[in-house]
Amino acid sequence: MDAKTLKNVKVGDTVKVVRIIGVGAIKRRIMDMGITKGSEVFVRKTAPFGDPIEVTVRGYELSLRKDDAEMIAVESVNSVNSVNSAGQGER
Amino acid sequence: MTIRIALAGNPNSGKTTLFNALTGSNQFVGNWPGVTIAKKEGKLKGAKDVLIVDLPGIYSLSPYSLEEVIARDYLADERPDAILNIIDGTNLERNLFLTTQLVEMGIPVVTAVNMMDAVNKLGNRIDFERLSETLACKALGISALSGEGIVEAAEAAIAAADQPAPTPRHGFSGSVEHTLAHIEEAVLHDLPDNVQRWYAIKLFERDEKIAAKLNVDAATRAHLEEDIRKCETEMDDDSESIITSERYAYIESVIGGCLTTKKKGALTVSDRIDLVVTNRFFALPIFAFVMFVVYFVSVTTVGSYATDWANDGVFGKGWELFGARIPGVPAILGEILTSIDCAQWLQSLILDGIVAGVGAVIGFIPQMLILFFFLAFLESCGYMARIAFIMDRIFRKFGMSGKSFIPILIGSGCGVPGILSSRTIENERDRRMTIMTTTFIPCSAKLPVIALISGALFSGAWWVAPSAYFVGIVAIVCSGVILKKTRLFSGDPAPFVMELPPYRWPAARNVFFSMWERSWSFMKKAGSIILLSTIFVWFASSFGWSNEGFGSVEMPNSLLARVGSAVSWIFAPLGWGEWQPTVAALTGLIAKENVVGTFGILYGFTEVAEDGEEVWAVLQSSFTVVSAYSFLVFNLLCAPCVAAMGAIRREMNSAKWFSVAIAYQCVLAYLVAFCIYQFGKFFTGAGFDIGVAAALAVTAFFLYALFRAPTKSLAERAD
Missing domain, CATH: 3.40.50.300 (P-loop containing nucleotide triphosphate hydrolases)
Structure with a gap:
């Protein structure tokens, strides 16, 4: 099974970024906006049509598409709020 | 200095x-x-x-x-x-x-x-x-x-x-610094000291643009590559990520020392606004309401009063100020010109050409100012980013941005401000796509044409007007899907990683600055094009050869009518190859509502109602239901009026993209009208002929363009 990505984190959960998987422009942009290895990301909400998602990172709000969120490998910060493994996440 | x-x-x-x-x-x-x-x-x-x-x-x-x-x-x-x-x-x-x-x-x-x-x-x-x-x-x-x-x-x-620039204090980790020093030594030692570090970091990040600019030869690059690889292996990450992560790590340490925050916890006002505004259930109703207000004020009420005042009052029959009657500019100028015994043709040039042309541009200004006021407000208060957030899911499917919704909505009032409002779309490709397709939505000037066709041939059937909007929307969606797959619009997809800024009450000065700046840039650039084009069309429609040689003539004898007759065969496959509809479509390029008036003139009426009721009987004899609908669809989709084309030229800022847009619109209009006429003819009882076969071929090509695999660079992304 794939490692957990930001795409399947439930709304309301906070996770820690492990790695950015992609390449090129999108990866650079994601990192420039502050989603770097070790940063904490809080998933705030999904848009009314289910995509994109809104996250809080480094104290501000950022929106990104689920396709791009899939490039961000994450791990749970606290065991209490731990998220289900890939596939059962928020839709 | x-x-x-x-x-x-x-x-x-x-x-x-x-x-x-x-x-x-x-x-x-x-x-x-x-x-x-x-x-x-x-x-x-x-x-x-x-x-x-x-x-x-x-x-x-x-x-x-x-x-x-x-x-x-x-x-x-x-x-x-x-x-x-x-x-x-x-x-x-x-x-x-x-x-x-x-x-x-x-x-x-x-x-x-x-x-x-x-x-x-x-x-x-x-x-x-x-x-x-x-x-x-x-x-x-x-x-x-x-x-x-x-x-x-x-x-x-x-x-x-x-002062000389001080050396930056932050450094990167040992092995990165080591590699940077290598890079400086290998390629940058000839450059001034104070720029070496910047270039070294860019080369370390494998920045292709910088490498090309510095002309680093292949052997040196291979050598650098070796160094960078070594560093990457050691740090277990790629070079770009290493630099970015270390920058943020450094910033965390800076902030730790310089910023004392009060304990956070309570939601800010902005957070609370956002809880409602982009809420899963309230987001769409609120969005619809905001759009309704923008449209209602800038297009249907205040905006259209102001535009009518400018067009019909100041540049028309005159207007009233506190009970005093103020004559329109044409009347004032006309009097002056007559009093100085101005030549008839010059008077016509000034009044029907220049004043009408300038008036057409100025007429848009009040509407534009109001619209740009709203756009500036939505942008600076932070809601524009939320519009993109809410609508992205829908619009990205056909190569546009969530912000494309606004140009299309405004375009249903008038294409000119619609095209200009595409300015809010940052991504160049999304913006071009939006500019190309916005005018497919019937604008208010196309409504008289719809009324004419619907009244004359469909005895005012309820479905004709909605079908025009339906055709417009389908044209936008299909164009989006088709164009997205062509080489023109392929390439690396732009990341949609967007900040959602906190809601702020905008500074009035900024809103007005932005409003003025955008309107002025339109007036300056598009104004000149529109003016020239109107003069040209005025000339073509009021001059021609008569028995007395070349000179001022009535429209049926004008150059324009001649051109119309000469090219009318082009439209025969669409079912309206006579010269009158061709000329009507040509004058539609000045302003779409001209189509109705031109029919009136060409069929011998001096003045016609807005829906052209007088010419219905003549139209019934020269059009069939099918050819009339084909005529309608062609006029809805083909190149818009001169003012809107001026706006397209202005916003594309490139002759090539302007031509691509206009050509695409005309070709699409032609093919769709062609298929409608040929299939319509077939289903209303005419036999199968070469025209129907050609329409089948066009449809097949259209479906292929719609469903084929995208061009390479997009496909790569899907992997």
């Missing part, structure tokens, strides 16, 4: 507010060479010899976005004397990320921490002395909105311009 200060900062950091406050009305707005991104420069208030250059709002200096490339090329090649870096004090962490890159350019930097009033309100404290110390550049607090500290910031930048 003029001191040049570049103003750099993140979007939403208050950069525009600061620029307006520093320069006042001494602004020159243009474009950066070769692109549609606005370049603003201005003289510092009270200092004739200080020029402020407003760089595009950027988050980083990566090679991947046009704005960032423009900004860094300006800094690296034009070498301004100082950089005034404005950062949002309520979001130091991400804003300082750009600062860490700016201080590496070898240009003196002054950091102005904006929104200090909001920072104080949050109960946060920033230690500026320490911040200046750690960043190796002067840092001070300002409030661009109230003007507090901005003079000091400008003075600090001027003072810094005299």
